[in-house]
Amino acid sequence: MNTLIKWLEKTVVPVAAKIGSIRWLVALRDAFITTMPATMAGSIAVLLNALLRDIPTQAGWTGFVSAMQPIIGVNGQVWTATLAVYGLIFAFTWGYNLAKQYAVDPLAGGIVTLGAFLMGLSQSAAATLTLGNALGGKAAAELTKAGAVIADKTVTINAWGYFNFGAQFGSGGLFTAMILGAIAATVYIWFMKKKITIKMPDSVPAAVANAFTAIIPALVGLYVVGILTYAWTQVFNGEVFIDWVNKTIQGPLLHLSQGYGAVLLLTLLVQLFWFFGIHGTNVLGPVLDSIWLTAQLDNINRFQQGEAVQYLWTRSAFDMYAWIGGAGSTLLLLIAIFIFSKRADERAVAKLAIAPGIFQINEPVMFGLPIVLSPIYFIPFILAPVVMVTIAYWVIQFGWVSPIKVQTVWVMPPFINSFLATGFDWRAPVLQLVNMVVGFFIWAPFVIAANKIQPDQLEGGQA
Incomplete structure (x- = not known):
């Protein structure tokens, strides 16, 4: 075991440390985190509308739904300004956090990447009208001359000056925002660092001076x-950049993310990084959020609009089914310690760590027990999430539990989070319970084995 851990430490840790120090990836992770106020506000709006509109409608409570229309309308407004335009919000936070990483004006950086994103979108929209009678004669000729397409009783008009709100401002615009924002931010940061700027006198107020300093780099x-x-x-031939990105990059990546191999690999890498004391979910956050969070936001928006969701495995699925209590499902380890451990040091740590663990915070047990670099707990720490994610993945694939369609706060306790996130599917907490039982029985034998080992033997891989 020590040989394996030393080999992993030699090969995995340098790679993880390198990834974690790349400023662009740190900025990408922080850009997603910065959008949290908008995502949570939008998710609450979607959740409330599920309670006030969707479920009552299915139950036939039309009178209740009619009475709730003002609240439903307000929730729709909140969703419109948050999740429906998530790509727009992210486009700004992406440049803001990139600029912060390179210690240049972040507000100007956000403005630059926001503008770059908008340039990659289509700037016209097609509207189709269905007429009572087919058009003919002079009216049809004039409309055709103006660019309309007439087919029997339908007239399609392509008008300039409209963004495709539904398809491009939401999660569908994320990869375009990343690519075009990265190009614009690179130029902006380079000019700022080279001080190719307008220098204002010291007497000019700082806000004004900063604005003038950013003019040339932003331009x-x-x-x-x-x-x-x-x-x-x-x-x-008129194809806008976002359509190409969605067709050749974002679409295929999201499709790939739904495969069992991709889900399993990501779970395994997070566990390995964490075992060596590197925050795996943070290091791999850019991958988790840019791919699986994009899928989740697409589900949320489709659910809000009454459409069938498209993606079965999303970002929160990892937290709810594979990382219960944090990476490694350490909440289950704490329960096993309370039941089986005879070690005073482990029980003391468990008492301190149980409350944070319920809310998905596991640093106290990771570094206090410790699990980091502990040979006795290496196997269950890797194995439990792998088994649990496998069970959950296939259960959801077979349609026995609904996929996630509502965003919840990541610190929400088990059972409550899955019930809300799946749109009140009672089978989701049952799946969590099954996974918790499985994970508990994976951890338990190693907790019992740890009773025979002295505390100092569990530290730093000395057993």
């Missing part, structure tokens, strides 16, 4: 993206 960054996106539409 160049936006023009670079403007030239690229304009040239793109010219070369590819």
Whole structure:
């Protein structure tokens, strides 16, 4: 066991440390975290509408739904300003956090990446009207001349000056925001670092001076993206950049994320990083959020609009079914310690760690027990989440439990989080309970074995 741990320490830790120190990935992780106020507000709105509209409608309570229309309408407004435009919000936080990483004006950085994102979107919308009678004669000729497409009783008009709100402002715009924002931010940061800026006298107020300092870097960054996106539409016969990104990058990645292999690999990597004391969920946060959170937001928006959800495995599924109490499902370890452990040191740590563990915070047990670099707990720490994620993945694939369609706070306790996140599917807490039992029985034999080992033998891989 020591040989395996030493080998992993030699090969895995340097890679994880390197990933965790890449400023672009740190900025990407923080950009998603910064959007939390918007995602939670939008998710509460979706949850409330599920309670006030969707479930009562299914039950036939039309009178109740009619009475709740003002509240339902307000919730719709909140959703419109948050999750429906999540890509727009992220486009700003992406540039803001990138600029912070390089110690340049973050507000200007956010503005630059927001503008770059908008340049990659379609700027016209098609509206289709169904007429009572087929058009003909002069009316049809004039509409056709204006660019309308007439087919029997339908008239389709393509009007400039409209963004495709539903398809591009939400989660569908995330990868476009990342790519174009990265290009614009690179130029902006480079010019700022090279001090190719307008220098104002010291007597000018700081707010005014900062604004003038960012003018040239922002101007160049936006023009670079403007030239690229304009040239793109010219070369590819009017196809806007976001359509290409969604077709060739975002779509395939989201499809790949739904495979068992991708889910299992991500779970395993998070566990390995954590075992060596590296915050695996933070290090791999850019992957988790850019792929599985994108899928989750798509589900939430579809659920809000009464559509069938598209993705079965999403970001919160890891927390609810594989990492109960934190990475490694350490809440189950704490329960096993209370039942089986005869070690005073383990029981003392468990008493302190149980309350945070219920709310998905496991640093006290990870570093206090410790689990980090403890050979006796290496196997269950890796095995329990792998087995649990496998059970949950296939149960959801077979349609026995609903996929996640509502965002919940990650610190929400088990059972409550899955019940709310799945749109009140009672089978989700049952799945959590099954996984908790399985995880508990994986941890228990190692807790019993630890009774025979002295406390100092569990530290730093000395057993």
